[in-house]
Amino acid sequence: MIFSSYLTQSQNAKLDSLDRLIRNEADKKLRIRHMLEKSDLLAIINLDSAISFNLKILDASRQINYGLGQEEAMLKLVHTYTYSGNSAAALQQLSGLRQYVEQTGDSGSFANYYSTAGLYYGMQSRYDSSIYFYEKAIPLYEKIGNRERTAQSASNLAIAFQQQSNYSMALLYQQKALRIQEEDGNISSQAYTLVNMANTYQNMGDNPRAESYFLKSIDLAKRQQLTNVELYAYTNLSSMFLEIEQWQKAYDNAIEAVKLGRRMGDKGIQAASLSKAALAKANQSVSGEALQLSKSAIALADSVNQPMITQQAYSSIGFVLKSQQKWNEAIPYYEKAMASLADADLFIEENGSLYRELSACYEQIGYTARALELYKKYTVISDSINSRENIRRATELTMNYEFEKKEQAARVLQRAKDEIYRTRMIGLGSGLFLSFIIIIGALIGYRGKQRANAQLRQQKTRIEDALKRLKDTQSQLIQSEKMASLGELTAGIAHEIQNPLNFVNNFSELSNELIAEIRDELALGNYEGANELLNDVHENLKKITHHGKRADGIVKGMLQHSRTSTGDKLPTDINNLSDEYLRLAYHGMRARDNSFNVNIITEYDPAVGEVDVVPQDMGRVMLNLINNALYAVAEKTKKSRDNGEEYEPKVSLVTKRKENAVEIRVSDNGDGIPDAIKDKVFQPFFTTKPTGQGTGLGLSLSYDIVTKVHGGELLIHGLNDGGAEFIVRLPMAVNQT
Numbered sequence: 001m002i003f004s005s006y007l008t009q010s011q012n013a014k015l016d017s018l019d020r021l022i023r024n025e026a027d028k029k030l031r032i033r034h035m036l037e038k039s040d041l042l043a044i045i046n047l048d049s050a051i052s053f054n055l056k057i058l059d060a061s062r063q064i065n066y067g068l069g070q071e072e073a074m075l076k077l078v079h080t081y082t083y084s085g086n087s088a089a090a091l092q093q094l095s096g097l098r099q100y101v102e103q104t105g106d107s108g109s110f111a112n113y114y115s116t117a118g119l120y121y122g123m124q125s126r127y128d129s130s131i132y133f134y135e136k137a138i139p140l141y142e143k144i145g146n147r148e149r150t151a152q153s154a155s156n157l158a159i160a161f162q163q164q165s166n167y168s169m170a171l172l173y174q175q176k177a178l179r180i181q182e183e184d185g186n187i188s189s190q191a192y193t194l195v196n197m198a199n200t201y202q203n204m205g206d207n208p209r210a211e212s213y214f215l216k217s218i219d220l221a222k223r224q225q226l227t228n229v230e231l232y233a234y235t236n237l238s239s240m241f242l243e244i245e246q247w248q249k250a251y252d253n254a255i256e257a258v259k260l261g262r263r264m265g266d267k268g269i270q271a272a273s274l275s276k277a278a279l280a281k282a283n284q285s286v287s288g289e290a291l292q293l294s295k296s297a298i299a300l301a302d303s304v305n306q307p308m309i310t311q312q313a314y315s316s317i318g319f320v321l322k323s324q325q326k327w328n329e330a331i332p333y334y335e336k337a338m339a340s341l342a343d344a345d346l347f348i349e350e351n352g353s354l355y356r357e358l359s360a361c362y363e364q365i366g367y368t369a370r371a372l373e374l375y376k377k378y379t380v381i382s383d384s385i386n387s388r389e390n391i392r393r394a395t396e397l398t399m400n401y402e403f404e405k406k407e408q409a410a411r412v413l414q415r416a417k418d419e420i421y422r423t424r425m426i427g428l429g430s431g432l433f434l435s436f437i438i439i440i441g442a443l444i445g446y447r448g449k450q451r452a453n454a455q456l457r458q459q460k461t462r463i464e465d466a467l468k469r470l471k472d473t474q475s476q477l478i479q480s481e482k483m484a485s486l487g488e489l490t491a492g493i494a495h496e497i498q499n500p501l502n503f504v505n506n507f508s509e510l511s512n513e514l515i516a517e518i519r520d521e522l523a524l525g526n527y528e529g530a531n532e533l534l535n536d537v538h539e540n541l542k543k544i545t546h547h548g549k550r551a552d553g554i555v556k557g558m559l560q561h562s563r564t565s566t567g568d569k570l571p572t573d574i575n576n577l578s579d580e581y582l583r584l585a586y587h588g589m590r591a592r593d594n595s596f597n598v599n600i601i602t603e604y605d606p607a608v609g610e611v612d613v614v615p616q617d618m619g620r621v622m623l624n625l626i627n628n629a630l631y632a633v634a635e636k637t638k639k640s641r642d643n644g645e646e647y648e649p650k651v652s653l654v655t656k657r658k659e660n661a662v663e664i665r666v667s668d669n670g671d672g673i674p675d676a677i678k679d680k681v682f683q684p685f686f687t688t689k690p691t692g693q694g695t696g697l698g699l700s701l702s703y704d705i706v707t708k709v710h711g712g713e714l715l716i717h718g719l720n721d722g723g724a725e726f727i728v729r730l731p732m733a734v735n736q737t
Contacts, residue, residue, distance in 0.1 A: 015041055032061055032069040039076055044227050047084045047265045054080060071100060071109055078116045082123045083228075085268050085304020094120055111140035115153045118160070125307040125341065127160040134160065148189065151180040155193045162200050170200045191220035191229045195236065202240045205462065210240055231260035231269055238276040242283075251280035268309045271300035275316035282320045290320045310340035315354055322357060327364040334358040353378070376697060380684050500547035507540040507547075514540070569612040569710075574662055574730075575604040575655055577615065581622040582653050589630045598633055598649040607657035611730055617705045621714075624698040625666040625726050626653070631689070632670025632724065639671075660732055661712075667725035672718055681716060706730070 018038040025031040035057045042050035054077045061069030074097040081090035094117060101109040114137035122130035134157035141150040158173035174197045181189045198213035214233045221229035235257035241250035257273035274297035281290035294317035301313035314337035321330035337354055359374035514537050521530040579602065589596050633649035640647035654665040673681060677688070682703040706714040706728055713729040 028060075028064050029066055029069070032057060032064075032066055035060070036069070036072050036076070039073075043076070043080055043083075044225065045264065047080050049265075050080045051077065051084065067100070067104065071097065071104075071112060074100065075112055075116050078120055082120050083266060083268070085306055085309075087120075087124060087305040090120055107140050108144050108146065111137045111144070111146070111149070111153075114140070115149065115156070118153070119156060122156065122160050122163075123306060125163070127163050130160040131157060147180050147184060148186060151177040151184075151186070151189060151193075154180075155189075155196060158200070159196055162196070162203060165203070167200055167204050171197070174200065187220055188224045188226060191217050191224060191226055194220065195229055195233045198233070199236055202236065202243070207240055207244055211237070214240070227260055227264055228266070231257045231264065231266070231273075234260065235269055235273045235276065238273065238280075242276060242279055245283070247280045247283045251277050251284075254280065267300045268304045268306050271297045271304070271309050272312050274300065275312040278316040279319055282316075282323045285323075287320065287324055291317070294320050307340045311337045311354070313337075314340065315357070318361075319357065322361060325364075327361045331358065331361050331365075334361065380697070500551040503547040504544050504551075507544045511537050511540045511544075569614055571610040572613050572615050572618070574608050574611050574613075574664065575606075577619060578622055578653055578655060578664060579604070581619055582626055585623055585626040585630060589627075589634065593634065596630075596634055596637075598630065598651055601650060601652040603652070603654040605654075605656050608655045608662050609657075611662050611732060613710060613730065614705075617709055621702045621705050621728065622664070622666075624702045625728070626651070628698070628726075629666050629668035629670070629724075632668045632672075636670045658729075662730045662732060664728040664730075665725055666728075667719060667723060669719070669721050669723040672722045673716065673724045675718070678716055678718075682714070 015038065018034055018041070021034045022031055022038065025034060035053070039050055039053050039057060042053055054073050058070060058073035058077065061067075061073055074093050077093040078090050078097065081087070081093060094113075097113050097116060101113045114133045118130045118133035118137060121127075121133065134153050137153045138150060138157065141147075141153060154173040155177035158170040158177070161167075161173065162170035174193055177193045178190060178197070180186075181193060194213050194217035198210045198217060201207075201213060202210035214237050218230055218233045220226070221233065234253045238250045238254035238257065241247075241253060254273045254277035258270050258277070261267075261270040261273060274293050278290045278293035278297060281287075281293060294313070297313040297316055301310045314333045318330045318333035318337060321333065334354065334357060338358065355374045355378035359371045359378060362368075362374065363371035514533050518530045518533045518537075521527075521533065582600070582602070586598070586600065629651045633651060637647060637649050648669075650669045652665070652667045654663075654667075656663045656665070673688075682699050684697060684700045703714045706712045711731055713727070715727040715729070717725045717727065719725055
């Protein structure tokens, strides 16, 4: 990706020509404007030179109290410091710019501040903030009629959406930017937008269109001497060739980007490109060179403060070591890569792949719990990015845009035909010529329709493939969560099985002793006494059979829980289901902490009866809600004990028949859930538990099961005593009411 900086129309002017203007200009303000033009050229050639020159401009503007010069100099300093990796200096200049525009109160100045803040936060991978500022900048630029900066801000806003995998919004703003730039004949800005559109198409999996846009941007960049655009196109071409496993092309383009980045002084792009070159060599089994390239990438990445660059560098060395089966050595680098994105608003496929690679390493060294946790995060990210609706909306925008371009060309052609018709109506020869033109136009239209239909078929195939991948990913995620919840049930199930097994063992031993006594009685000829003892043996065997069937039922229930759900709804006794999972959750908690005690209050409404639900899915919902309640009171118990306070933990499970629905209420008197995070508790991966004690998927999947599978509601309420209450509300079919 490349965030577009503000470039003037005179960017192709020679530096020596601008130097002459600066030396000869007597008006100090005009001299500063020429210096600002020179700064734009320096930013394309070398960032360190541009920073030094911008500081001179800022000082000169302050000396003559020239506000426009100060504003533009601070704006450019934020850009150049950000690209060079000096985020602290960039933030300092951004703060100064904000103070300045607040004093002026000018709409244009506020728009400049908002767009500059959007660029800064975008380069820090904080895309939510970037989107916020760009969406404030664009209406202001449109209001004051600044078309160039409207287009630049739209192009940059698209990058933030792209990095969050919102491809439809990314293409919407990129197409808006490109329209303005084409109408205004701004070739340089078109080069920026084209390279970013290529990135969007690459992320969508449309590699032929992505390559075409990359090559167009490189051609424009070379003609306009835009080194920064050229190097970003090469490094992203490298990413594309890595994705389609063309290793040599990936390496060649990455090295070309490294050379251009070194010439510009852009350490961030050097580090990213070296990382990609390392991946290419690792896939070519050239491990020694790959390792050296990765180490060079890390050295550069550590000198800049750009989370995404750090992630790429450390991931590359992790991959090199993983490809050599050095699992233990690879893990710390992958963990560092993951930690670098902790504060980033990043939701791209590369981020998901990092979780997948790290999961594979942990699996190889036997850390299966950590491997499963990471793999579940990978599947959720992959699920969202490859969602059918995301790709469909983006594809629709692409097709609409391209059809619009064709319609514009057709309208131009039609106007030309009309002009020919008006001027060539004198003789028969003109009429024949016009007929020939019309026939040619019809043929062109027919061939255009054929091409459009072919494109539609291709897009349909891509969407169908994306839908298949989505379904496969969803199945993997659901099965992974099932196995995780099965693990949580293990302790409770073990306790439940142990009780009937104890009865079986005890009655078996007692029966053996009775048989010995029977033999003694028979030896003495006491048949009456022997018969009484046989009656006792018979009763014992009946009890053994009873408890054996009880254990068998528990095992069958466990297998049903782990079995892949058919999705079929069956009439299910909600009271029995709730009570079963309450006991399993409680015994599981006791198995983990035998000092744990809680006052469990149950109130089952007999009128609830049976409700059509998917038993396995609804069992997982109950397990999640009850486990959360038990965890809440357990944590408050520890806290109260440490503080010397009295506290009686309570968990309540209540079922209630309503008019056309059934309610299941699970409540506790723990610390409750703050209002500030209530809206987040159903989001994937959101958890208040310490690292390693929760995946953050339980409530998210429970919400989907209740609302999407069963058409019900899952609500959360705070209680007066500080606890929390979750309410499951399930609709009843007409024949159940």
